[in-house]
Amino acid sequence: xxxxxxxxxxxxxxxxxxxxxxxxxxxxxxxxxxxxxxxxxxxxxxxxxxxxxxxxxxxxxxxxxxxxxxxxxxxxxxxxxxxxxxxxxxxxxxxxxxxxxxxxxxxxxxxxxxxxxxxxxxxxxxxxxxxxxxxxxxxxxxxxxxxxxxxxxxxxxxxxxxxxxxxxxxxxxxxxxxxxxxxxxxxxxxxxxxxxxxxxxxxxxxxxxxxxxxxxxxx
Amino acid sequence: xxxxxxxxxxxxxxxxxxxxxxxxxxxxxxxxxxxxxxxxxxxxxxxxxxxxxxxxxxxxxxxxxxxxxxxxxxxxxxxxxxxxxxxxxxxxxxxxxxxxxxxxxxxxxxxxxxxxxxxxxxxxxxxxxxxxxxxxxxxxxxxxxxxxxxxxxxxxxxxxxxxxxxxxxxxxxxxxxxxxxxxxxx
Amino acid sequence: xxxxxxxxxxxxxxxxxxxxxxxxxxxxxxxxxxxxxxxxxxxxxxxxxxxxxxxxxxxxxxxxxxxxxxxxxxxxxxxxxxxxxxxxxxxxxxxxxxxxxxxxxxxxxxxxxxxxxxxxxxxxxxxxxxxxxxxxxxxxxxxxxxxxxxxxxxxxxxxxxxxxxxxxxxxxxxxxxxxxxxxxxxxxxxxxxxxxxxxxxxxxx
Numbered sequence: 001x002x003x004x005x006x007x008x009x010x011x012x013x014x015x016x017x018x019x020x021x022x023x024x025x026x027x028x029x030x031x032x033x034x035x036x037x038x039x040x041x042x043x044x045x046x047x048x049x050x051x052x053x054x055x056x057x058x059x060x061x062x063x064x065x066x067x068x069x070x071x072x073x074x075x076x077x078x079x080x081x082x083x084x085x086x087x088x089x090x091x092x093x094x095x096x097x098x099x100x101x102x103x104x105x106x107x108x109x110x111x112x113x114x115x116x117x118x119x120x121x122x123x124x125x126x127x128x129x130x131x132x133x134x135x136x137x138x139x140x141x142x143x144x145x146x147x148x149x150x151x152x153x154x155x156x157x158x159x160x161x162x163x164x165x166x167x168x169x170x171x172x173x174x175x176x177x178x179x180x181x182x183x184x185x186x187x188x189x190x191x192x193x194x195x196x197x198x199x200x201x202x203x204x205x206x207x208x209x210x211x212x213x214x215x216x217x218x219x
Numbered sequence: 220x221x222x223x224x225x226x227x228x229x230x231x232x233x234x235x236x237x238x239x240x241x242x243x244x245x246x247x248x249x250x251x252x253x254x255x256x257x258x259x260x261x262x263x264x265x266x267x268x269x270x271x272x273x274x275x276x277x278x279x280x281x282x283x284x285x286x287x288x289x290x291x292x293x294x295x296x297x298x299x300x301x302x303x304x305x306x307x308x309x310x311x312x313x314x315x316x317x318x319x320x321x322x323x324x325x326x327x328x329x330x331x332x333x334x335x336x337x338x339x340x341x342x343x344x345x346x347x348x349x350x351x352x353x354x355x356x357x358x359x360x361x362x363x364x365x366x367x368x369x370x371x372x373x374x375x376x377x378x379x380x381x382x383x384x385x386x387x388x389x390x391x392x393x394x395x396x397x398x399x400x401x402x403x404x405x
Numbered sequence: 406x407x408x409x410x411x412x413x414x415x416x417x418x419x420x421x422x423x424x425x426x427x428x429x430x431x432x433x434x435x436x437x438x439x440x441x442x443x444x445x446x447x448x449x450x451x452x453x454x455x456x457x458x459x460x461x462x463x464x465x466x467x468x469x470x471x472x473x474x475x476x477x478x479x480x481x482x483x484x485x486x487x488x489x490x491x492x493x494x495x496x497x498x499x500x501x502x503x504x505x506x507x508x509x510x511x512x513x514x515x516x517x518x519x520x521x522x523x524x525x526x527x528x529x530x531x532x533x534x535x536x537x538x539x540x541x542x543x544x545x546x547x548x549x550x551x552x553x554x555x556x557x558x559x560x561x562x563x564x565x566x567x568x569x570x571x572x573x574x575x576x577x578x579x580x581x582x583x584x585x586x587x588x589x590x591x592x593x594x595x596x597x598x599x600x601x602x603x604x605x606x607x608x609x610x
Contacts, residue, residue, distance in 0.1 A: 114366055117359075117362070121359045124352075124356055124359050125346060125347070125350075128350045128351050128356045129350055134402065137401040138346045138401055141346060141394060141397055142346060142360060145342060145364065145394050146364065149363075149367070152386070153366050153367055155367075156367035156370040156371060156379075157366070157370065159370065159376075160370040160374060272487055272488075272489065272490060273485060273486070273489035274490075276455060276483070276485060276487070276489065277483070277489040277503060279455060280478045280483055281478060281507055282475045282479035282507055282508055283507075284475070288506075
């Protein structure tokens with residue numbers, strides 16, 4: 001099944017990048033740098049969505065004793081972490097030309113950083129526990145606690161940010177009128193990310209299954 | 220743990236410029252951060268000795284409700300190791316040159332916030348009983364979750380800390396008990 | 406009375422035992438024998454409610470132990486491989502804490518006499534870390550003397566105990582059976598009980 005996702009992923013990625021890099025017009029405010037956002041924004045969304053998915057799969061695996069569900073959660077965790085990391089890096093790449101700094105301590109970037117830490121915590125907990133069943137369930141507890149915490153963390157960081165009004169810069173919101181090709185590029189990139197995620201997560205899942213259950217999984 | 224708290228908080232000015240205005244500004248953050256680290260240190264092994272000597276099992280099959288037992292342990296830990304931190308914080312505040320009212324505010328924020336650290340830390344401790352890499356894994360798990368308390372506490376907004384405390388009081392013992400169940404009912 | 410039917414235990418990839426059924430009635434000392442790894446500890450933990458069987462039911466007076474929950478827990482006393490003795494406390498304190506956790510109040514005199522009965526008379530106020538393995542085990546077993554639980558679940562309690570201590574425990578179990586109590590004992594050693602029936606099962610490796 002994986003090729004069904006991998007090939008569209010590659011195609012979508014290529015198309016998305018083409019549209020993003022060449023077809024979409026140059027933004028009159030930010031120049032060509034904004035094109036990094038075509039990767040940054042989908043990556044950030046993926047990071048958040050995959051965390052929720054991961055927590056849900058882990059919870060299902062725990063509640064119904066479904067090993068496959070838990071393995072799915074473990075597989076999602078790595079991809080989610082990578083996307084979050086990617087969004088942080090691309091955010092910096094965009095930030096430097098635009099704001100003049102690689103990093104800024106505003107609500108969204110800081111929350112994304114903490115999301116990355118939450119992923120790292122989950123992954124390290126699961127790798128530190130040898131007994132797989134216990135690792136699955138412990139991960140579920142952690143992911144659920146994390147999921148409940150994320151809104152609180154976001155709110156607290158936002159509050160902190162208003163308290164220490166440092167940079168008065170705010171990320172250009174999506175209210176700027178978007179030319180059709182830009183919107184199309186974003187959607188295509190998002191779809192590309194989703195297809196990529198499914199392909200990669202399923203691939204990793206195969207490895208996890210064959211590792212744990214000592215069977216060869218036919219792709 | 221008390222000594223650790225005092226040492227790291229006291230060492231901070233040595234790492235930065237001891238300009239009194241700077242110190243006054245960073246004091247709440249430094250004290251809070253030191254409290255966070257010191258609590259992490261003490262909480263990592265909250266349940267592991269009970270696990271190894273079999274007391275955890277006995278607690279698990281006792282007629283008393285498990286959540287009460289877990290909450291009781293956390294409370295005991297908080298009273299024995301957390302409250303001394305609060306009590307000694309005025310001394311540290313003096314080192315940083317805070318005024319009396321600021322000292323009081325800091326102490327109150329610590330008083331409300333340290334229980335939250337202990338509650339969250341107990342979840343991490345319950346999840347990592349007997350695990351390789353012990354304290355490090357606990358820290359990795361727990362520190363991101365403590366961000367709200369850190370932010371509100373160092374920001375000296377006691378009502379918000381209180382709100383987080385209320386929330387944590389409801390969820391954390393349950394989460395810690397579930398995590399303990401995972402280990403005991405192996 | 407305790408009834409187990411069609412119990413199955415799967416740990417990891419191994420099926421430790423399957424289709425195990427038995428009943429324990431008042432006055433019974435039910436013996437679990439079998440080589441190491443045959444699942445005696447797992448079975449005892451299942452009967453305590455610490456482990457869920459992958460298949461089968463355990464009933465106490467007709468009701469499943471999962472539904473009974475705390476009510477079942479107040480009827481049992483379990484001593485496992487790790488006896489539940491804290492090193493920092495003395496034998497006396499350990500006993501008081503573990504009984505207190507079950508919601509039972511006992512006087513210092515009663516606690517002291519239970520410990521004396523187990524031969525720890527001179528060591529009441531010594532921190533447990535200074536007690537020998539056998540003495541610690543005996544301190545844990547002293548709980549049984551003041552516990553008033555109907556069902557005792559004992560996992561290899563006779564190991565590393567001398568002849569005198571083994572006799573003490575046998576006497577304790579006999580007295581318990583005589584008043585209608587039940588005991589399920591996993592042991593490699595021979596238990597010579599003068600009273601009561603001694604049914605048992607042997608678990609295969």
